[in-house]
Amino acid sequence: MTERAKEPGVGSLERRDHMLSAGVDAVLLLGRYGHQGAAGEGMELLAEAVRATGRYLTVRTAIAERGLASLPEELEVCAQAGAQKILVIPVFFGRDRSLIHWLSKAAYRWSRTRGEQGPEMVFTGAIGEHPVLGEAVVRAVAEAEGEASVGVGDFESLEDPAAWSVIPPQERHVLACMGPRCTSRGAGGLYVHLFKRLHKRGLLRGRSGVHAAQTGCLSPCNLGPTMIAYPEGVWYCGLTAEAIDRIVDEHFVGGRVVEEYAREPGRHDEQPVPEGAR
């Protein structure tokens, strides 16, 4: 049943649960967390299975938070491929209606950047709610009973890497937001850019280096992408690749806060960074 339809005509967006819409020519599998490693391979396997049907112009994967590539970025790839109607399938568990509602909104905002030419988009319910998933678990249990499962044991060593017992020596710390709203504004790519810049400046190691880590939502989503730089506790907002370069060079190397991107804690910002602007 259609749950919601919003402003058709400007890249119309609607949401349907477990109902494949006729005329879909692109499928976008939307994971919740980072696509690195095995999670990325799993998503790609799912995408391959959909591609193998041969029914779609393109089949892509995107990530809601803590990774690459974001929903708006992959919607753009689908549109560039000529898609007129994109089906977005949230590949995660739980009835996180507020997250899916917000992601639908992010998709709609992206469509507005394309004006009247934007493709139509349809969101399904999350895969985790689909009844066929229960059947898959029952089948996996049956296969395990048939000894097709993998046992636990036979490790060459039970020792973990020694580095996991060492506190990183860097005196400066950066917490980079990878929440869903910052991710939709390109935080995943900016984090990679930050690491490259730190590497270029020789700041990845030693006491004078920078220890960077990803976090979930830091709260001021309207000002994203955001990050906090310690020990000063400077909030940097509205980040871009150029801003990252300046912060690394002028602040982390030169010792001067880049005021243009720094925001004062506790103050309501009258000019939030416009969503979809980056």
Ligand code: FES
């Ligand atoms: S998602 Fe980054 S501040 Fe909320």
